Amino acid sequence: MAFPAGFGWGAATSAYQVEGGWDADGKGPSVWDTYTHQGGERVFRNQTGDVACGSYTLWEEDLKCIKQLGLTHYRFSLSWSRLLPDGTTGFINQKAIQLDKVNLKGYCVWSLLDNFEWTQGYSMRFGLFHVDFENPARPRVPYTSAKEYAKVIRNNGLEGHL
Numbered sequence: 001m002a003f004p005a006g007f008g009w010g011a012a013t014s015a016y017q018v019e020g021g022w023d024a025d026g027k028g029p030s031v032w033d034t035y036t037h038q039g040g041e042r043v044f045r046n047q048t049g050d051v052a053c054g055s056y057t058l059w060e061e062d063l064k065c066i067k068q069l070g071l072t073h074y075r076f077s078l079s080w081s082r083l084l085p086d087g088t089t090g091f092i093n094q095k096a097i098q099l100d101k102v103n104l105k106g107y108c109v110w111s112l113l114d115n116f117e118w119t120q121g122y123s124m125r126f127g128l129f130h131v132d133f134e135n136p137a138r139p140r141v142p143y144t145s146a147k148e149y150a151k152v153i154r155n156n157g158l159e160g161h162l
Contacts (some may be wrong), residue, residue: 010073011066016049021056025095028085058111 013019016032023029029037036048055062066074081087129140145153 006056008072009069010071010075011069011073013055013077015054015079015082016052018053018077019082020050020052020054022048022050022054022069025082026093027079027096028087029095030079030081033081093155 016030021027022033032049036043038044039046041130078096084092085091085094127147129142132141
């Protein structure tokens with residue numbers, strides 16, 4: 001089997017399975033952190049994602065692997081509880097958005113919402129905007145989620161960073 005010229009090879013991560021650093025730099029507990037830390041026979045051999053693949057601290061090694069594989073696309077996943085430790089927009093973890101001088105303020109909910117669409121075979125549309133795929137102009141109408149997300153951006157002084 002041959003792939004067409006210009007075919008894009010990619011990989012993706014899922015925060016809990018690869019990130020590690022479960023309580024580092026102000027990260028709050030995720031649902032999975034709480035669940036696996038309760039012990040018992042909930043998870044095979046009482047394993048947790050506390051270290052996982054260690055991508056939080058070994059990200060430079062991950063980049064080397066991406067380059068070594070020759071990937072042209074990579075979907076990065078970051079735990080929401082690292083950005084929003086208490087689960088609300090009332091407190092944004094400044095350490096998470098300034099770590100290694102990488103401005104993560106532009107990290108948006110699209111990847112999360114895209115996953116919802118993916119699990120539905122893209123038969124359901126989530127996201128920030130409704131796109132009319134029947135119209136060749138593809139007009140976009142903001143969902144309530146877009147308006148709420150805009151409030152998060154405004155209320156946290158993020159407008160100039162997107």
